[in-house]
Amino acid sequence: MVENRPWLTFFSHCVLIISILFICFPLYLAMVASTQTSAEVLQAPMSLIPGSHLVDNYWAALTGQQSYGISLPVSRMLWVTLVITVIITFGKIAISLLSAFAIVYFRFPFRKTCFWLIFITLMLPVEVRIIPTYDVVVNLHMINSYAGFTIPLIASATATFLFRQFFITVPDELMEASRMDGSGALTFFKDVLVPLSIPSIAALFVIQFIYGWNQYLWPLLMATDESMFPLSIGLRQMIGNGDVPVDWNLVMASVVLMLIPPITVILVMQRWLVDGLIDTEK
Structure with a gap:
């Protein structure tokens, strides 16, 4: 039987929230980078606010329109x-x-x-x-x-x-x-x-x-x-x-x-x- 202790519940929720943040932060970073320009992504530190190039970037990725390297749709x-x-x-x-x-x-x-x-x-x-x-x-x-x-x-x-x-x-x-x-x-x-x-x-x-x-x-x-x-x-x-x-x-x-x-x-x-x-x- 699991004991119902408030401090244990609070601790377990904190561990879960921290784990979720560790897992989701790289995904959020990838989503933010996908909405910015190439120059904005290379800035240090990179902005954590989504940019205004979401549609352009995803369309360019889907069609293979890259400025450098190999263009793969x-x-x-x-x-x-x-x-x-x-x-x-x-x-x-x-x-x-x-x-x-x-x-x-x-x-x-x-x-x-x-x-x-x-x-x-x-x-x-x-x-x-x-x-x-x-x-x-x-x-x-x-x-x-x-x-x-x-x-x-x-x-x-x-x-x-x-x-x-x-x-x-x-x-x-x-x-x-x-x-x-x-x-x-x-x-x-x-x-x-x-x-x-x-x-x-x-x-x-x-x-x-x-x-x-x-x-x-x-x-x-x-x-x-x-x-x-x-x-x-x-x-x-x-x-x-x-x-x-x-x-x-x-x-x-x-x-x-x-x-x-x-x-x-x-x-x-x-x-x-x-x-x-x-x-x-x-």
Whole structure:
């Protein structure tokens, strides 16, 4: 039982407020910088009051109108990043649902061995197997393609494990009732398991969306054409290597634009995310 002490409540609220300020201040600084001119951003100290160039800066960022460095339209990079993220997210969920369904409801030789082999792949992330994976993708001529961006990242042992744990808790009576109604395995999967798994699917959707949106290392190898740069790579190219000045106001506008989709997904699906994580723990 949590004790109801006023001083403890006051202290916990102070800690939360300070933590929020530490987290939000850099975001506020980026938003302010995205509304100022390049010269105003470079002033020391930079003004913390929003400027009057919000529309101009965001339009220049979206269309790739930079004064220095590489001109990369954020609109194109947003589209590439969104396509990659959606393919990875839905691909991971679909493959994990089917693999967990097969492991739990089908009886075949070495069923548990197959599950543990899938689970062991948690110790083999992309960073560990990046050289042989890159070699395979190059030999298949998938550089600068959405297939090259997504297929090596589309399997998920974590999602398979979570769906397996949930399917184990589903009463066997539902499967028996489905059989008595004449339903096949895929009908039971589609009409019973998938609707019951909606909270878990929603939670994994948020997690996998953030995972796909923040990918950097693998797209860095896959993208050699500017038209296929995702935002994580494009922002790095916009900053350059220090040889030329940087339009920091446009870079900050690009950063803010990059933050909008994942924040929107989290805010919209917050309730399903919490419900899914709670149901998974049960």
